[in-house]
Amino acid sequence: MDGAVEERQDHVDRLRAQWARELPDLDTSPMAVIGRARRITLRLRPGIEAVFARHGLDAGEFDVISTLLRSGEPWQLTPTALYQTLMISSGGLTARLNRLEAAGLIRRREAQEDRRSLLVELTETGRAKAEAAFREDMALERRLLSGLDAAEQAELARLLTRLALSLES
Template sequence: MSRYLCEPSYERDGVDDRRDQWARELPDVDTRGMAVLGRARRLTLLVRPQIDAVLASHGLDAGEADVLFTLLRAGPPYRLRPTELFKSMMVSSGGMTHRLNKLSQAGLIERRPAEEDGRSLLVELSETGRRTAEAAFREDMALEARLLAGLSDAEQEQLAALLRRLEGSLTADRQ
């Protein structure tokens, strides 16, 4: 019998099997991290293709969608400085430049001189970019709601709170 029991309504998974194997081979090693982080990694790998397909149906990859979504949630007039985008998305400046070039060529963003400093450019959603971002985001959130339908609303809130707490504890060490 497994050392790691699942709720009766859920089947064992590969993480349970691996933990059992490690418990036999190295019984003194605590594998609880694998139970959480291993599953988080597996979930990411499982849902990423579905999310990527939604974004691709709107002509976007994940990085480009991230830029458009960041501009959209900034609210009207849907514009930010490249450094604001860069800092909020934690990508290299070169990576940001590449994304902005692609989005500009696709007509989804425009780069405008800042009124207060003509040397500085602002990144702004075009009307096409705003419509694309909104449609892609709505479809992505509908997909994510379907993916989480196996959990009750209360379970989703609890899981989100636990993940927020875990992320907070991990990022506190970096500050």
């Protein structure tokens, strides 16, 4: 990586320097990772949410229809499978499903094998919208990562995976 870039200080470096001055005995190295991850997330969120908004969706609605799309044909799941995958409450999911159904992006129907159970299914319009929004999101994310070369992106992804797995266990 370019030496000039590495010598520059970011916001987290400045915060750590202030903490080192005020509490010199405290190790602030976790901020180098966690603080940056938080700041990166906060900076990226508006652009990503703007992509979804251009498709008439909020992030939660996109989560639902993209989950259905990536589940594969016939692009349907039970509400229980959806809220477990999305890690939200059943009440939160119901509100999202109501909005998506009103917009014609999903439909709820009885499961063939168990008439007491419901399935949530993407409509053709929902599939097209989910795919278009996801394609635009991936193009944006590719541009956002352009400051790192392919090897750096792969190494960062590997390290983040390790961190994520350690936090999940």
